């Protein structure tokens with residue numbers, strides 16, 4: 001794991017990780033959030049981070065970075081999906 005943190009902006013608890021693929025060395029930024037009082041609210045977003053931008057990763061900047069990276073993928077119970085490519089911005093609606 002290259003980075004692991006919690007984004008507590010606006011009292012949310014987003015789990016942020018940056019991890020490197022063992023096969024191709026690509027660094028993947030991942031954000032996961034789930035609102036306990038809302039069923040089917042779990043969702044993750046992930047996107048490959050170019051080498052020169054790995055240093056920018058912090059828990060607080062994760063969403064902004066994900067919104068700027070392509071391709072990016074989303075999935076989870078909120079979308080009722082195992083994963084799909086998206087151009088939508090990170091959706092934090094419970």
Ligand SMILES: [Zn+2]
Nearest residue numbers: 021023024026
């Ligand atoms: Zn890979």
